[in-house]
Amino acid sequence: MKKNILLLLFTLLFVTSLYSQQAAIRIGYVDSQVILQQLPEAQKIQKELDNLLQKYQSEYDQMVKTYQSKIEEYQKKEAMLNPQAKEQMQREIAELEQKIFEYRNQKLGPQGEFEQEREKRLKPLRDKIIDAIQDVAQEEKLNFVFDKAGDVILLYADKQFDITFKVLDKLTRGAKSK
Template sequence: MRFVFLALSIVLLLPSQMVMAQKFGYVDSKFILSKMPEYKEAQQEIEDLSDAWQQEIQSMRKEIESMYAELKAEEVLLTKELKEQRLKEIQKKESEVKAYQKKVFGFDGLFFLKKKELVKPVQDKVFEAVEIVAKKERLQIVFDKAGELIMIYTDPIHDYTDIVLEELGLIDDNDLNKN
């Protein structure tokens, strides 16, 4: 009797959330983003910018190649000083191309910043929808199946991807559970 009273006292003293099991779920943000037209538009704009920058860099490299070819063709006619001067010009141009490539495609480069600028608002929209669904479904934890977290097994009963798509207006009741 004394043990039952002690156990009951401990249970009553524990916060109610510790006694109740936590509810969790997961979503596939990669799948959700693939269904969003604004994400597809952002991806296309990013790809177009990348292609343009790559073509610009390729053009700069071709210019360097032609400078080398021109130097090689005129090499026998040039003095040692002129040859060294031309080589320095070519090396300077190569350095400029490398610096430009780093400025565009390097860490925190123009490409990264533009990608962040275009994709972040779409991702924020998804995160807001996930938060709304989590509150509606009373979830304490929501995992992202597409993220770094490795999920070895997932029970589809805990998959809230379709509900988030519905919250974003990207799916209607007839499309639920068809993926």
């Protein structure tokens, strides 16, 4: 009988311990799209970026239009042109094509001026948002905060749950023993 009571107490203590550990982990989430849509500072930056993109796109479209008209002109006159004039127009068309290619890469490409400007303007805002998320997470005693917009991204994690170096240790020890 004493063993049963002791076993019951031990089981109860164990279950209570597990329950309290599980209850201690608190998770929250944010929708960064809503934050960016509602935050006046973000709206202002987005409008400025839209204007810049429109400027670059307009310049690019004008270059393409000039290129297309040059090709049409060449096709209309090709039969009447002497070899030197043909060669000259072909060179001009090739130069325009190269300029269009360079412009697109320099201004609109993944490493272009627009992306650099976008990153420069948005980074301080992103940092400000992350700081606010961390502050709220600590005030609310949350262990993890995720972003539900698009791909789920972890925005905040309590350092006590970081197992990076344990995994790294296990991998490096595991690699040595194999």
